[in-house]
Structures are given as C-alpha cells and as structure tokens.
Amino acid sequence: MASVAVNRNFIEQVKESRKMIRYCFKRSHEALQLRESILLSRIDQIENDYNSKTQEVNKLVETLNKEITHTTEIFSANKLTDIQQIIQSAIDKKITELTADTDSSIKFEWDNQFETDIEQLGSIKLNGQTNISPIHTFPPQVKPVVPDYKAKQLPTAYCCKKSNKKAPGELNNPTGIAVHYQTGNIYIADGNNRVQVFSCNGDYLFKFSEKMNNPIGICITQNKVFVTQLYGHCINKYELEGKLIKSVGSKGNGEAQFSYPQGLDVSDGNSNVYVCEYSNKRVQILTQELKFHSMLGIDLFKSPRDVKVTRDRVFVLDDNDPCMFVFNSDHVLSNRLISRGDGKQNFPLCFDIDRDYNIIMSDYDNDCVYVFNQEGEQIHKFGKKGQGIGEFINPWGIALDNTGHIIVVCQKNTNCLQFF
Structure with missing residues (x-):
C-alpha cells in the first residue's frame, strides 16, 4: 500500500x-x-x-x-x-x-x-x-529622447494628491524620484519612510519598506534599486519588487560611512554607486556590492546634493553657490558651471541629464524648473508657485523618462506628482 x-x-x-x-x-x-x-x-x-x-x-x-x-x-x-x-x-x-x-x-x-x-x-x-518573476511588457531600454523644451505644455497626465496618511498611492513630502527604463515604472522616496512605485501613467502599483529613516535619494539599475536614508546615514540595495538585499553604512566620515547622504547614481560602465554626502562634503564611490571604492571631490564641494553619471562624465550639484561640477571619466575636474536660473540665487536639490547633456533642475525656493545647456546657459524655465496643474511649491525630485516626459515631485504642493 x-x-x-x-x-x-x-x-x-x-x-x-x-x-x-x-x-x-x-x-x-x-x-x-x-x-x-x-x-x-x-x-x-x-x-x-x-x-x-x-x-x-x-x-x-x-x-x-x-x-x-x-x-x-x-x-x-x-x-x-x-x-x-x-x-x-x-x-x-x-x-x-x-x-x-x-x-x-x-x-x-x-x-x-x-x-x-x-x-x-x-x-x-x-x-x-x-x-514566477514579474513580466515586463514595456519596450526594451532606449536612450531618453531630448524634450522639446520650447514647446512644453502644462501637465495633463496625472497628479497624486498629497496626504499625511499612509494610504497606498498617497505621498507625504516626497523627495527622490527615479524611472526604470525597461518597465517605465516610477520609484519615489516617500516621507512616510517607504518607497512607492507607480506605472508610467501614474497609477499606483505597490510599495516597499516602511522602516526607513527618511529615504531621500533613489536610483535604479536594470534590476536593482538603491536608496539613501538621510537620518539613517546609510544606503540600501533592493530588488525591483522591494526585497531588501543589503544595507551598508553608519554615521561617520570613514570608508563606507555616511553623514546625511543625499542623491546618488549608478555608473553604466562598471555599476559603481556614487553617493553625495551633504555633511562630509564629498561623493563616496562604492562598488555594486556596496563596498568602498574611492572618494570624489575632497576639499572641493561645500554642499553636494545630487549626482548623475553618464558614459563619459560625472555631474555633481552643489547648492552652496549654487554650481555644477563636471568631471571626466577619470574623475578629473573638467568644468564648473554656474547653475543660477534667471541670474537669481536659487536652491537646487535635484537634476537630471538628457542625451544632449542638457541639465533639467528643480528649484526648491523659486518653485520652478530650469533647463541649462552643457555650457551652463539657461535655455528654458517652466512652472510657478501655486497649487494648480503646472505649478509648484517646493519642487524636489525630478527625472526624465525614455519618452522625453519630465516628472516632478513637490514636497508641499497638493499636486505632488506631475508629468510634463
């Protein structure tokens, strides 16, 4: 039997x-x-x-x-x-x-x-x-197209209402934003100590981790998500679906230690992770396994906020002057651009780069978005202070998707998430 x-x-x-x-x-x-x-x-x-x-x-x-x-x-x-x-x-x-x-x-x-x-x-x-892994139906990664900045209209796609509650799909003081170029999904560091994920149309998909200590910077590779915790003084590495892989860091100024880390990005060439440290006044470079590799900008930066890495350049935004430091692929300083929109003192926190090396930058104090060319000349500006569509109150995170849309999140605007 x-x-x-x-x-x-x-x-x-x-x-x-x-x-x-x-x-x-x-x-x-x-x-x-x-x-x-x-x-x-x-x-x-x-x-x-x-x-x-x-x-x-x-x-x-x-x-x-x-x-x-x-x-x-x-x-x-x-x-x-x-x-x-x-x-x-x-x-x-x-x-x-x-x-x-x-x-x-x-x-x-x-x-x-x-x-x-x-x-x-x-x-x-x-x-x-x-x-069974999720099936991604978005077209394979393409180079982001260059937006037609002069023809930009007010956003009409989707706005996510701000709320102090922790309901799914609601945002409270969002900061960093990143787009996964294969799926088009949008990952946002939320003030509710979590990361929320939206579709390319702005529809809520899922969230992960509500145990972070003020997540602020976020970037995505083909299959990994990296998040900095401002008051946790560390960096986390996740699967795309939100499973925590590794957390590295503690408060300090040593190797693989952080002091109020902010924006971060991953290199296309070697997958190294570049992390801005506001208080340590440096950019720390880690391997994709989050092990210490090297430092950038010692005795150069004053208040580094955000970083973007292309195939041949590294851009670092410093809000003190404000200015943009540009390094070549060997980390040698090649240029220093003044990023003051309309000739006024502003407070930039985040930026993104299109394939023509134009710089799209949010201005937290002036409630607008500036666009500079690679010589640092202002070529466009949009947005104004207000609660309506196309208006901002303290814009923070900004990102380009692979269709040329500019996505902006605001900390205090009723319309937190806006598409241009």
Whole structure:
C-alpha cells in the first residue's frame, strides 16, 4: 500500500509540473505577442515618418527640376552642367537632413532581448515549487529622447494628491524620484519612510519598506534599486519588487560611512554607486556590492546634493553657490558651471541629464524648473508657485523618462506628482 501511495504522489507531482510548464509558456507566448505588437506599431510609425519625409523630398526635387528647365532656356550647355551639379548637391544635402531624425529615432539599444524576456518569466522546479518573476511588457531600454523644451505644455497626465496618511498611492513630502527604463515604472522616496512605485501613467502599483529613516535619494539599475536614508546615514540595495538585499553604512566620515547622504547614481560602465554626502562634503564611490571604492571631490564641494553619471562624465550639484561640477571619466575636474536660473540665487536639490547633456533642475525656493545647456546657459524655465496643474511649491525630485516626459515631485504642493 505504501508503494501505491508513493506512485500516486509522484503522478500528482508530474501533473502539477506539466500544468506549471504550460502556464509559464502561455505567459511567455503572451509577453512575446505583446512585444511583437509594440514593435510592429513602432515600425508603422517609422514608415509613416519616412513616407512623410519622402513626400517633402519629392516636392523639393519637383521644384528644383522646374528651376533646371527654366535655367536651360537661359544659360548655355556648359553653364547648365555647373548649375545641375550645384542643384544636385543641394538635393543630396536636403535628403540627408530630412532623414537624419528618422535614422536616430530608430536606434534602439537591445540588451539581450530574447534572453531577458525568457529570464523574466521565471524558473520552473519539478519539486512542485515555482518561482514566477514579474513580466515586463514595456519596450526594451532606449536612450531618453531630448524634450522639446520650447514647446512644453502644462501637465495633463496625472497628479497624486498629497496626504499625511499612509494610504497606498498617497505621498507625504516626497523627495527622490527615479524611472526604470525597461518597465517605465516610477520609484519615489516617500516621507512616510517607504518607497512607492507607480506605472508610467501614474497609477499606483505597490510599495516597499516602511522602516526607513527618511529615504531621500533613489536610483535604479536594470534590476536593482538603491536608496539613501538621510537620518539613517546609510544606503540600501533592493530588488525591483522591494526585497531588501543589503544595507551598508553608519554615521561617520570613514570608508563606507555616511553623514546625511543625499542623491546618488549608478555608473553604466562598471555599476559603481556614487553617493553625495551633504555633511562630509564629498561623493563616496562604492562598488555594486556596496563596498568602498574611492572618494570624489575632497576639499572641493561645500554642499553636494545630487549626482548623475553618464558614459563619459560625472555631474555633481552643489547648492552652496549654487554650481555644477563636471568631471571626466577619470574623475578629473573638467568644468564648473554656474547653475543660477534667471541670474537669481536659487536652491537646487535635484537634476537630471538628457542625451544632449542638457541639465533639467528643480528649484526648491523659486518653485520652478530650469533647463541649462552643457555650457551652463539657461535655455528654458517652466512652472510657478501655486497649487494648480503646472505649478509648484517646493519642487524636489525630478527625472526624465525614455519618452522625453519630465516628472516632478513637490514636497508641499497638493499636486505632488506631475508629468510634463
């Protein structure tokens, strides 16, 4: 009888395993179908853009051909040949200009596309246990596009009302903000001592950890979230879903110690973590395992607030002057930009960088957002003090998503979370 029972248990396990395999492959099929739909839609858009530009080129060629015909009647054959060459050069130049934007717009960065899709579906264990990871249906990471700053309109997408309560989806004195470029999800350091996660449309998804001591800075890699705790004097490392992996730090000025850490960022090249320390007046660099690596800006910074790391530069915002320190990839200071909007003394706390190295910066005291080019010249400003849409009271966190939208969180505005 015991042998029969064992056989029955084995058969049941096999049946369950088959069901789980079918379920996982069904989800895989649905995810790949959605990816196919997204890519086909993108291809249609590119084709429409190309057809539109082709029509412009054809009209130009038609106009120039009429000029050639008219010129034939006036000039000799020798002169006509020279004019035709000049006109042909003009046509080639115009075609290059019209197609440049289309060529750049379809330059996607595919990072292990198929392997990533399958990995996100989870793994199957034949002992009856199954671990299913979330399926991300957002397109793969692309370079953030450069917003058209001059054409920016008031936000119309979503505003999250401020509340002192801890209800899901409500924010209380939010600070840092970061966007996961694969999913489009928005991670916000909330004054309720937690991190809340919203979709790219502003819909509440989930929260994690309500035991932090004033989370303030936040950044995201492909599969990890890093958060600084202002009064905890430490940095935490999480899974995307909120599971704590590691916490490092205590108050002090030694290696892997912190004093009121603020903004942070992760390098694309080696995944090192750069952390601004307000009181220690430095940027501390840790490995991706949160072990001490090196220091940046000793005897240089006065009040470092935020940092952004690109492939070839490190930007550090100091609110004392205020100014922006720019280092090359070897951490040698290459520039120091004055980041004073409208020529006024301001109080910047956070910033982000687009792919043209324009600096988008929130101004806590002047209740607005400034945009500077890489030479430090102001090229745009939007927002004013108020409680309405497109108005700010103490804007803090700011981030660009991969569609060119600017996302801003305010500490004291009724509309805490706004999209531009």
